[in-house]
Amino acid sequence: MNNLLYQVDDRPPLVTTVLLAAQHMLAALGGIIAVPLVLGAVLKLPADQIVALVNAALLGSGVVTIIQCKGVGPIGIRLPCVMGTSFAFVGAAISIGFEHGVPGILGSSLAASVVMIVGSFFMPQIRKLFPHTVTAVVVTMIGLSLVPVAVDWAAGGKGAxxxxxxxxxxxxxxxxxxxxxALVQFGKGIISAAAVVIGMAIGYAGCVALGLVDFSSVQKAAVFALPQPLYFGMSFPVSGILAMAVAYVVTMVETTGTFMALGSATKTKMRGKLLSRGVLCDGVGSAFVAMLGSPPVSTFAQNVGVISLTGVASRHVVALTGVLLAMAGLFPVLGALVVTIPQPVLGGAGLMMFAMIIAAGVQMLSHVEHNKRTGLIIAVSIGCGLAVSVRPELLSKLPAFVHEIFGSGISTGAIIAVLLNLVLPERPVEVDEDEEEDVPQPMLVKNLEPA
Structure with missing residues (x-):
């Protein structure tokens, strides 16, 4: 039985669609602008260049989100995916930036995106590396890796x-x-579906009343700004291209896991061809945003939590989110207004959304055949993933490429799970040749009866 409020191809009423799209935008905006802000701060870029990076990131993320949701020929998974700049590229980008500046980062991103574009054609084969046990581990690790982010927000942010x-x-x-x-549990219709954006709006209003919101950035922001392709120029250092290529490989693993989680949330069977279209959009989109002047993009895992929480899986809703993101890039004042949302407001909503991904992962794990082999795969991969998530300094004295590959708990958990699944012997079992494996999909927690 499918308990989604709006399914993938449904088109909610216009007002409802706008509210739900804004909800996805609020969940993603902080992550999208964080990467260019971090790069700008570490590389000590002047304010005008940081603004150009942020605007390009917002505009690029919006355009690629629309393509991912709607599809253009073979490009785009046609599911509710929010695209945004990824922290998976930050380490490589900073190392390139110190030596070759922003032109080196953008040129390396453009050249290395070929890795993901070519890799997308092998997704049917890569899909075979993600049986149900591995997928369940990756979905769980996505949630476990995101919860600390929400906790930092709730506490006031890392810079507090x-x-x-x-x-x-x-x-x-x-x-x-x-x-x-309260809104999810007791609300009806749009109130329940838009619980995140309504809850954040109430929290934001309370912060404004308490004088906790700083509007200075809104006053300084430009009302309108045209995109400036190739504003920074480009260079193509070989060392930078190699570093970015490694980051793209790691991102392919993470993106595959995110798509598997998305398939569970939207009740979509995630076949190899579908993954190919999604990963191809990641690669082509990253090449596009590099020319626009932004770091590479990838599929945002946090928005899977919005879908799991609200039951709204409409790709048309998220396509409108892409329009809103693009508008924020063209009208910086809009982005500046959203940025004034205090971190604790984001933290309260984020904790709920990201914990929903953990719940989905746990439900998937409950359908795994319980034996010594699967127990080892689950325990070791989640343990290793948590190790680098909780103690990232663990890898600080290892070579840079090791940190690049295993710096994320999601990629670490996924890689370990895939390797163990390939290496550990499996007892032969009799399977009906006419029976196709159809793993039960996790139910939405919002639709479970209260205990």
Whole structure:
């Protein structure tokens, strides 16, 4: 039985669609602008260049989101995917930037995107490396890796310094979390579906009333800004291209896991050809945004949590999110206004969304055949993934390429799970040749009866 409120090809009423699209935008915007802001700060770029990076990231993410959702020929998975700049590329980008500047980062991104474009044609083969046990591990690790991000937001953000964990911050986050829970559980129709954006709006209004919102960035932001392709220029250092190529390979693994989680959330059977279209969009999209002046993009895992929480799987809703992101890139004042949302407000909603991904992963794990082999795969891969998520400094003294590959808990958990699945012997079992494996999909937690 399919319990989605809106299915993949459904078109909700216009007002409902706008609200739901804004919800996805709020979940993704912080992550999209964070990468160019981090790069700008570390490379000590002037303010005008940082603004150009941010605007290009928003516009590029919006355009590629539309293509991923709607599809253009063989490009685009045609599922509700929000695309955005990825932290998987930050390490490589910073190392390239120190030596070759932003032109080196963009040129390396453009050249190395060929790795993902070519790799997309082998996704039917790669899909075979992700049986149900591996997929369940990856989905669980996505949620486990994202929860610490929400916790940091709830505490005030990593840059909060002495105010990190301030009772006021935690109180705001808990208030937003309780509001979202109440709206999901007791709300009907659009109230339940738009619980995240409504909860954040109530929390934001409370912060404004308490004088906790700084509007100075809105006053400084330009109302309109045209895109400036090749604003930074490009260079193509061989070392930079190789570093970015490794980052693209790691991103392919993470993106595959995110697509598998998305398939579970949207009740879509994730076949190899479908993965090929999605990964091809990631590669072509990253080449496009590099020419626009932005770091590479990939599929955002956090928005899978929005779908799991609300039951809204319409790709047309998320395509409108792409339009809103593109508008934020063309009208910086809009992006600046959204950025004024206090971190604890994001944290309260984020904790709920990301925990939903963990719940989906746990439900998938419950359908795994329980034996010594699968127990080892699950335990070791999740343990290794958590090790680098909780203690990222663990890899600090290892070569850079090792950190690039295993720096993310998602990629570490996925790689370990795939390797163990290939290496550990499997007891032969009798399978009916006419029976196609059809793994039960996890139910949406919002539709479960309360305990």
């Amino acid at each position: 310094g002495a105010h990190y964990g301030d009772p006021v911050n935690l109180g705001i986050a808990l208030f937003v979390l309780a509001t979202v829970i």
